[in-house]
Amino acid sequence: MTDLLERLRGRGWRLTSQRRVVAEVLNGEHVHLTADEVHARAVERLPEISRATVYNTLGELVCLGEVLEVATDGRAKRYDPNAHHAHQHLVCSGCGAIRDVHPQGDPLAALPDSERFGFALSGAEITYRGLCPDCTNRP
Amino acid sequence: MTDLLERLRGRGWRLTSQRRVVAEVLNGEHVHLTADEVHARAVERLPEISRATVYNTLGELVCLGEVLEVATDGRAKRYDPNAHHAHQHLVCSGCGAIRDVHPQGDPLAALPDSERFGFALSGAEITYRGLCPDCTNRP
DNA sequence: TCCTAACTTGGACTTTGTCTAAGTCAACAC
DNA sequence: GTGTTGACTTAGACAAAGTCCAAGTTAGGA
Numbered sequence: 119m120t121d122l123l124e125r126l127r128g129r130g131w132r133l134t135s136q137r138r139v140v141a142e143v144l145n146g147e148h149v150h151l152t153a154d155e156v157h158a159r160a161v162e163r164l165p166e167i168s169r170a171t172v173y174n175t176l177g178e179l180v181c182l183g184e185v186l187e188v189a190t191d192g193r194a195k196r197y198d199p200n201a202h203h204a205h206q207h208l209v210c211s212g213c214g215a216i217r218d219v220h221p222q223g224d225p226l227a228a229l230p231d232s233e234r235f236g237f238a239l240s241g242a243e244i245t246y247r248g249l250c251p252d253c254t255n256r257p
Numbered sequence: 258m259t260d261l262l263e264r265l266r267g268r269g270w271r272l273t274s275q276r277r278v279v280a281e282v283l284n285g286e287h288v289h290l291t292a293d294e295v296h297a298r299a300v301e302r303l304p305e306i307s308r309a310t311v312y313n314t315l316g317e318l319v320c321l322g323e324v325l326e327v328a329t330d331g332r333a334k335r336y337d338p339n340a341h342h343a344h345q346h347l348v349c350s351g352c353g354a355i356r357d358v359h360p361q362g363d364p365l366a367a368l369p370d371s372e373r374f375g376f377a378l379s380g381a382e383i384t385y386r387g388l389c390p391d392c393t394n395r396p
Numbered sequence: 397t398c399c400t401a402a403c404t405t406g407g408a409c410t411t412t413g414t415c416t417a418a419g420t421c422a423a424c425a426c
Numbered sequence: 427g428t429g430t431t432g433a434c435t436t437a438g439a440c441a442a443a444g445t446c447c448a449a450g451t452t453a454g455g456a
Binding site: 187189190191192195208210211217219220221222223225226228229230233234235236237238239240241242243244245246247248249250251254 | 326328329330331334347349350356358359360361362364365367368369372373374375376377378379380381382383384385386387388389390393
Binding site: 132134136137166167168169170171174192 | 432433434435436437438443
């Protein structure tokens with residue numbers, strides 16, 4: 119956490135109270151918040167923080183590779199503070215809950231050359247879908 | 258194509274000119290159009306068709322499993338008429354082009370029980386990312 | 397041919413996100 | 427400590443994507 123703020127300062131960031139609060143909110147909860155949820159939580163600590171600043175700061179954190187953007191549903195993007203450990207996502211089709219998961223092997227290996235169409239591959243995102251235990255028992 | 262319309266009629270659909278046009282647009286181009294692009298093409302054939310109807314029809318086609326919704330970028334959803342053949346997507350990070358691809362093996366197999374958290378898995382979506390040949394040569 | 401529930405329409409509205417001009421302030425130099 | 431300055435923040439207007447609704451239209455069965 120402090121490391122995060124230190125890393126950011128090391129990259130020339132001005133360490134404003136707004137940026138501190140956004141970074142704290144993301145690190146504080148290991149769930150995947152939308153920008154609006156981040157803003158709501160940030161407002162609790164710093165009532166005058168604006169939506170634009172939250173969007174700006176999230177965008178900067180994504181550019182710096184400190185946070186991942188996750189789009190699982192075509193609605194609001196979600197922000198994943200766990201950017202330093204490769205992982206994929208498991209999403210409940212019932213309630214939308216997201217969990218980080220770690221599949222075995224390299225997902226790129228499953229794509230044969232004949233299916234790469236000359237692309238220079240950089241990675242793969244996998245979204246596993248299913249019903250969480252709660253939703254399975256409550257149909 | 259005619260089969261699609263027949264299948265839909267078999268499920269109790271009223272076969273209106275609007276629905277016919279939307280189905281034709283989707284089947285006519287094997288690319289992944291956004292709802293607005295579908296609307297634009299539909300208007301060429303049926304000038305008075307409304308955006309609401311296009312959204313309604315696309316939503317119904319998705320519910321019936323005739324068309325897949327693809328959200329690769331957190332912007333507009335895209336619609337994939339190729340719903341009857343399992344496939345994944347390869348997206349160019351440069352220009353956003355999408356290709357259907359067919360990886361080997363079952364993606365679910367890579368997720369061990371210990372990483373399933375009691376979920377009843379129903380499937381997995383994989384988005385491969387990379388630069389297409391055009392974008393590789395034009396930095 | 398008539399009837400009616402299903403469908404379509406246009407426009408208002410919501411959600412999510414971006415942009416801008418004007419004001420504020422963190423960090424550096426002194 | 428004080429001053430300076432460019433980076434940062436703000437409020438609000440704007441835009442894109444999608445939803446909702448009341449009123450009008452129509453496909454398809456009787």
